[in-house]
Amino acid sequence: MRMQRDEGARRAPGALEAEVLAILWEAEGPLAPADVQERLEGDLAYTTVVTILSRLHEKGVAAREKQGRSFRYHAVEDEPGLAARRMSKVLDNEPDRRSVLARFVSNLSKSDERELRKLLGKSGTGD
Incomplete structure (x- = not known):
């Protein structure tokens, strides 16, 4: 399946990585790489x-395995896993993690807040 894009349109920064992923x-x-090239628009x-x-390999979102003289690539995580990794990276770069988490939770919709509470209840960690 080839990815569709408007004729003559330039990709936004990071868009090519997203398409490849x-x-x-x-x-x-x-x-x-030739298989990926064939599937790209x-x-x-x-x-x-x-x-x-x-x-993508250097960023840790794609793994590669040697086959003959070249590499073959596959995604390390699915979309939810990648989003969770990005969220963790943002949180890791903040000096006041507690305030960031509090602000994040306060901005959740009621249904997302309920889902988060359910997930936290299942984790069994109460540190």
Whole structure:
């Protein structure tokens, strides 16, 4: 399945990485860069695809395995896992974690707050 994009439109920053990651999520198994290139919309150079895959690997969101003289790539986490990782990274960079968490919880919808309370109740941790 090829990703669709308007003719002549430039991708927003990070959009190409997101497209490549979506292709990895949809794949049944690890993909070679040429497989990813084939599934992307547009005429991207093979080296561009390899660069994007290498960046995803460096960020820890894609894993690679050696096959012959090249690598095959697969996503490390699904979309919810990646979102959770991003949230943790943001929290890790804040000096006042308690205030950030309090503000986050106060901005949740009632249904999200109920869901979070259920999840916290199941975790059994009360430190």
